[in-house]
Amino acid sequence: MMFLTRIRHYRVYRRLVLSYLLLSVITVTLVSTILYMMFSARAVAEIDRSSKQVLGHVSYAANVVHEQVENITGQLLSDNEVISFLYAKEDNKMVNYTASLFLARIQSVYPFIKNLGIYNLTTGAYIDSLGLQPDQSMVKKEEGSSIGFFPRRVESVSGKNSYRLLTFKIIPERSFTEAPKSAIVVDVDESYIRNTMGNISASAKNSLTFVMDASGTVLSHSIANHFMENISSQDYVRRILADSGSQGSFVQNIDGRKDLVSYVKSADLNWYFVSVRPYAEMISNIYELRNWTIAVVILLLFAAVGASLLFTGNIYNPIKSLLEKVSSGSTKGQPALLKFDEYELLTDAFTQSIEHAKSMETSLNRSSRVLKDSYLSHLLQGNANKLVVSADMKREWEGRFTGPYITVILFKIDSYRKFKERNNAFDRGLIRFAISNIANEVLSRSYTADAANMEEDEITIIIQSDIERIDDGLCLIIGEIQDAVRSYYKLSLSASIGDSCSALSEINDSYKSAQNYMRSRLFLGHGCIVNEALMIHPEEPADRYPSSVEKRLIDAVKMCRQDTITTEISEYRSYLSRCSYVHAIQYTNFLVLSIIKEFEYITEWWSVDAEQLYRTTDDLREVETLDDIENMIAGLCFAIVNNLEEHKKNTTVFKNAKIVEEIHQFVQEQFAEHGLSLEAAAHKVGFSSGYVGKLFKSMTGTTFNDYVTHIRMERAKVLLATTTLPIAQIGEEVGVYNVPYFTTLFKKKYGMTPSQYRERAVKE
Template identity: 35%
Template structure:
């Protein structure tokens, strides 16, 4: 029967054939993959090992670079060295003092071959190598070259000291030229010259490679600075293809396989972070995978044996599986009404099974997808109803209701509110799309970080408020929760540049009482008025505040008297007293008292200052803005500005005083225009006026704005300096009080139609 199954049943043939094919493909795929993975892993491991060693060598070069900078700073801060470097007259005594210092430094740092300083005035070059004290031609060119204005530059050279045997080979060194900072803007070309022994670098890179490896160091142009083959010193490798690949790569460390001189090589490189040098190792590739050829032979034999064994296993497995599968196919034929006796060889039974099961799977998938899509939305809706205590009105199917009920099951519930601080400014700064993104980000960050305390669900209550329902298994530990909320505040401020205030509602043990926790969190949030932005408010913090409800009538009386006297100091004192008494009230009483004060001030000064009727809009704007202030400091500033308005209106009767004030400000600007931080805000503080009112007063007197008047003074002074001095434009810009040279160029050209350089060239003639 089993032998006939192969010839009579298409399902049996396909099962057996597929089993055998699957075994063969799997064995071949696994064998090939293991072989290539082993080769790749070998290459990767060796490459990473070499990169690690190169990075250590690179770090050593960075240390040398830092020590050279340290030596340069030490020499430039030594009076005896500076004297010898900058003295315009040669002195043997000074040279001897400087030479002692140079010899001490050379003895301290083993990588220094020779050390010297070059005086551009006397053309004398002190060098620890000895006489004659002269730069060679290559050193002269680099010292005299002004195209490179960097503090430090370097170049390789073959150095033959004057005292050496003429037949001795030259010494390979890396010569560093250090220029004093103040020489960068003058014609002075004095320099500190440090010769680093190339053998010092060679000794570090020789430990990386074996006898068949090439290891070398090159600069960003491909010039060899050190090589295990000393004959390659100063040779340019920049035209070699694999070197170009290294130089064009944006990575600081990598390895790759390439063909060099007809042979495969593993090239590994690391780029120094400070000097920009490339440390390169080249290993013959065949030495890395020498044993893999033998491994490939054994792998092929084992794979063939596994395929044969797998074929036999597939035969027995097919016979075992076919009996229940055949019965299933027969039932499907019966259910679909097809004849299974005459079409066994022609009919593809798998298509029938696939079609039958696909219908079942599609139906199940559709139901599951609908459930997954609706569940998050229903959870948010259910949470909204929980906070409002209307969840009993929420209707749903039994399946979804049980899922929601299980998700929100918890022995304790705590609502945490997050409110965006200074929301009015936040709303003006960002459009609706960005506001939504910020709320979404705050929700995700808060929910994610609070997960370590308990499960939670977050929902946006309104445009400025986010609610987070905590579902802990035990009462939350206050200290840890406060630390996490502070961490969330820091993250939000760091990434999004605005702050939030958290309020923690009372913990309840019944889901039907969640709205009480929400209401308490809203009530506690009002204390942000006293505690300020970026606060974390909880019940204990609120209860510690002792409040009373008496209106501060004495502070109001003192404020009215100070306003009648128009005494700025007493006004501030009275406002401070009023604010301190507001701090001892409840939130609603404080807002009510501030409103009452505004009404009293309007009543007291509306009769004495008839002109105040023209500014009734400012009063109503202040009253409306008062309801939007989030902190007591903001309310205090609002009241202060209103008091300043009253003071200004009182002074409007004395126009002659205003004219005198503006004249003195104009004279002050003529005298102090060169101060870069000169602005109307600073002057407004000095004259005890609001910047807005001072700006209006200034424009009415001079027929131009404060900024335009100051700009004209600075531009006229700049014209004079451009025509009468040879100072650089940047220096003139600073002298007239504009530190941003680019802005000075733009402003000058906009005012006169010429750039500063064009104006000097045309009008200077």
């Protein structure tokens, strides 16, 4: 049962088995189906051919009958007794008798003849060999030729027997001007044709055979009741009649059953001999063949299963051996390869091996690069002896610096604080690495260059040249690097070129000089390129702290004079431009601390966040240019001014609101006084009437007089609705003694007179 275990556990083995098995099943099934279908079609065609052949024989027999009818007619017309009967002027019993004997003698010779009859149309005499009654309707039939044909049913003279006859009517002497004088009738028994046709369907159940004429009328049928029935409305009959060929066959569903229809047309009689055979019964032996075919297919499928397992085992064994070697360690202690994809496991194993090798190679390269960068970093800082590396590595790295002159170029990212806020640590590392590559690549066109990773905001490149003094071409190359970084990363770089040295042990001095020259960025601004020649050296250095500028700036902040603040800061910047780097930073630190100390009280009195003030001391550590210093001090001063103005504004609003509230209270108490005025209210609050009027309007949005009128009219509404006092007395109650004026004020405000308002209030 090893193959069952493999099928359950090994996915690739299972796929191989299924592939072989599927291929075998498809092949066996396809070949068996094609052979079965070909044999079935060939068998049906053979049966159809046999049916047509038999029908052709029957058709030939019918043509022979037709020829015999013509021969019989010739014999009758050559006999004197028959001629005497046909053309007799009077009825003669003797002639009739002798003619009847001749008819009987002729009929005995031809067994398919059921009856022979002759008519004398002049005398009306009729004799026949069977003793049938004369058919007057038949005598009256007009035929298009000398021999006519039609089926008919007749009965014997006794009425005991009924016959189905295929009648041939012959007019011996046909004339288009005179009526016929005689007629010969040859009756063929319909059963003769039916028995002949029955030989076709004897070997098949439920088969039908019949003969029909060109109009679709049945002349003979395996089912006798269909005699003389017109079946031209049947689809398959119409298809037969529409065919101009002499024979044919087709398969069609008739009454819900699939049948094979074969037919042959008689050229002499214009009859159609038709066979309708059930398709299923016709090929019943084919179904038996199909069963045997299925049995053989099943046996072949079992053989295919065995062959599939055999072929799969032969192909799979090498894979299994390789897989056991690869997975011997990883699958220890668990079912071997349970439901594992072998190819996937092999792929993973080889991929892991390749990745492990690549990882080791990458790690070695990275470690070597890190060690190299670390060594260069320590070398630039002057403590290379503290880094423990092999002597071979030292010789390899130091062997690159052959000189004769070595120079350190220092790049710094401008506005590094914003750069740090916009990018995470990983992105910053990638950008610094990219800038280092760009600088190294551009400088390598003219110099031997090596990059060294230093501080986070620094990119350091060590170049080697043949001349001690760096020419202006280096500044152009550095400018190209700055333009490339600005184009690719939208970043500004400042660069400083250290002093050249002739020995690797002196490279620390070149690095320190580059750092010292970079301080000039404070005065030159972002994007500068500095070396010893371009370094800022003030002609008149300012060595004293600008106390006067500090005092004027603090006074301007106290008085919230923003223009003066801007002017003083600009003057302070101008003063710093004449200082050294160290003094500029120190003086700025002193100024910031003085401003914070002077206005620290606002953090306690007005709940101002102290972080707003002390954050500036942190920002001071990250200033890069005089612009940064100017913006930092301006931001601090304007933040303090905003807080001072906000406090003053809040105090003024509070005082004004208190004054307006006192005026409101005064009007509420004195609205009934006739002498209530703005002057009285101003006197109440202790300010001039002009100031109070403007203040009241600005705070409430309405004038003092309009407010007094509003209070009086509202009180009048209450009195009109709740009392029966006269209008004049109500006007006096609210401080308006002139009745017409009171009415005018009320109507202007509410759109109706006091009387109208009272009436409406009473109704409501």
